[in-house]
Amino acid sequence: MAYLNVDEVESALIAMARQWPTLCEHIVLPKRSCEGRSISALRIGKLPAEEGDMLLISGCHHAREWGGADICISLAADILEAYSRGTGLKYGGKSFSKNELIRLVEGMHILVLPVVNPDGRHHSQTVDHLWRRNRNRSYAGGNPTCIGVDLNRNYDFLWDFRKHFHPKADVGTSDNPCDPQQTWRGPSPLSEPEVQNVDWLLRRYPRMRWYVDLHSYGELILYPWGSDESQSDQPKMDFQNPAMNGKRGLPDDALYQEYIPAADARIYQQLAGTMASSIKAVRGRNYTPQSSFDLYPTSGCADDYAYSLHRVDGRLPKILAFTIEWGRKFQPAWPEMEQIIAEVSAGLLNLGLEGMRRSGRVRITLKTVSLRIEKGSQRSLEFLIESMRPLDLRVDCPPGYEAADRQVLAAAGSRTVRIPVESRTDRGGKLLIHCPQTGEEWEVQIMPF
Numbered sequence: 001m002a003y004l005n006v007d008e009v010e011s012a013l014i015a016m017a018r019q020w021p022t023l024c025e026h027i028v029l030p031k032r033s034c035e036g037r038s039i040s041a042l043r044i045g046k047l048p049a050e051e052g053d054m055l056l057i058s059g060c061h062h063a064r065e066w067g068g069a070d071i072c073i074s075l076a077a078d079i080l081e082a083y084s085r086g087t088g089l090k091y092g093g094k095s096f097s098k099n100e101l102i103r104l105v106e107g108m109h110i111l112v113l114p115v116v117n118p119d120g121r122h123h124s125q126t127v128d129h130l131w132r133r134n135r136n137r138s139y140a141g142g143n144p145t146c147i148g149v150d151l152n153r154n155y156d157f158l159w160d161f162r163k164h165f166h167p168k169a170d171v172g173t174s175d176n177p178c179d180p181q182q183t184w185r186g187p188s189p190l191s192e193p194e195v196q197n198v199d200w201l202l203r204r205y206p207r208m209r210w211y212v213d214l215h216s217y218g219e220l221i222l223y224p225w226g227s228d229e230s231q232s233d234q235p236k237m238d239f240q241n242p243a244m245n246g247k248r249g250l251p252d253d254a255l256y257q258e259y260i261p262a263a264d265a266r267i268y269q270q271l272a273g274t275m276a277s278s279i280k281a282v283r284g285r286n287y288t289p290q291s292s293f294d295l296y297p298t299s300g301c302a303d304d305y306a307y308s309l310h311r312v313d314g315r316l317p318k319i320l321a322f323t324i325e326w327g328r329k330f331q332p333a334w335p336e337m338e339q340i341i342a343e344v345s346a347g348l349l350n351l352g353l354e355g356m357r358r359s360g361r362v363r364i365t366l367k368t369v370s371l372r373i374e375k376g377s378q379r380s381l382e383f384l385i386e387s388m389r390p391l392d393l394r395v396d397c398p399p400g401y402e403a404a405d406r407q408v409l410a411a412a413g414s415r416t417v418r419i420p421v422e423s424r425t426d427r428g429g430k431l432l433i434h435c436p437q438t439g440e441e442w443e444v445q446i447m448p449f
């Protein structure tokens with residue numbers, strides 16, 4: 001094995017959609033790349049697309065950061081294979097159970113966009129391995145070193161750094177197409193077709209909840225904001241407030257800090273922290289969770305943009321967005337990349353499971369602690385359920401007992417749901433019940449009569 005080229009990525013997506021047509025959907029994005037390549041994504045999830053919460057994972061905004069695409073493809077194949085075989089997944093020292101795979105596939109959606117920037121990846125894999133940008137020639141004036149836009153500086157979040165940031169802020173972006181750092185932001189926000197595709201995905205699904213943009217390198221888990229340090233006390237220090245223009249982006253100052261509601265700041269830290277511990281469990285690497293600004297001030301990045309969308313347009317869902325800077329090189333040797341794929345995959349699956357557990361107004365309370373059932377008779381498990389979405393309760397019975405899985409319809413308010421259990425034995429045992437949508441599991445002792 002080695003890194004996939006752009007055609008292999010595309011054919012892998014098509015092959016998975018063919019092999020598992022009921023589990024995933026191949027999505028051709030609306031815009032072709034600057035050089036005319038088709039760009040596509042794969043949605044994994046059994047629910048109708050509008051119904052489940054969604055995690056979007058994208059790779060290869062930056063052409064030379066090859067492994068992002070391979071992480072997406074490998075993760076998608078792992079999930080589909082494990083689920084359809086009815087097994088769990090194991091990455092080094094981190095395991096995911098069969099039930100956790102069921103939750104991921106039946107309770108939510110994972111949408112992978114392995115290569116945001118196929119032209120750049122192709123150029124990096126065939127001509128110039130350190131190429132970063134896309135291959136837009138429109139602004140290069142015929143100079144080959146000035147081709148392309150830095151796609152992760154092209155998003156519509158404080159894009160116009162000359163206006164939005166302090167003149168002394170060291171923002172990692174540029175208005176010079178020939179900038180040697182390859183960080184040219186492009187002629188206008190969202191100007192690039194490759195970026196418009198990501199924007200289209202972010203706006204398309206009413207329950208898009210989480211977004212991870214894969215980059216390399218640094219072993220970091222970054223979360224908003226990238227514009228300045230975060231604070232939760234002064235809502236007026238906000239990216240949308242023009243009175244704050246010219247003040248953003250300086251470290252350790254009182255002039256400006258970007259507002260984030262305290263609850264969001266907390267959940268960002270918690271989710272980044274649990275991702276880091278899953279990653280560490282694989283082979284011991286320490287990924288540091290931190291705000292993007294702690295790395296350096298940025299403008300026009302995908303993660304800030306995704307998280308800012310619900311504040312700019314209240315009809316859009318709140319998306320908690322992260323950037324993972326995997327590994328310690330742009331293009332590690334393949335055996336090392338395989339280890340990185342494993343650790344990042346573990347972090348991403350953990351984000352889906354943890355995120356799902358925390359989202360939504362679903363509360364399931366098991367009222368039954370233990371059951372005493374006479375041989376030949378029947379007793380009921382009792383749940384108190386509050387849920388605006390449909391749920392399943394799956395029951396695993398010990399030998400000699402019988403109970404049917406139960407579907408629970410969405411409804412306002414709370415209600416009691418009973419599952420009858422029948423006994424044909426005078427031995428005791430342990431009943432296991434789980435809910436694939438929330439991932440909760442319960443154990444009930446059955447006492448011999």
Ligand SMILES: [Zn+2]
Pocket residue numbers: 062065152214215216
């Ligand atoms: Zn990058």
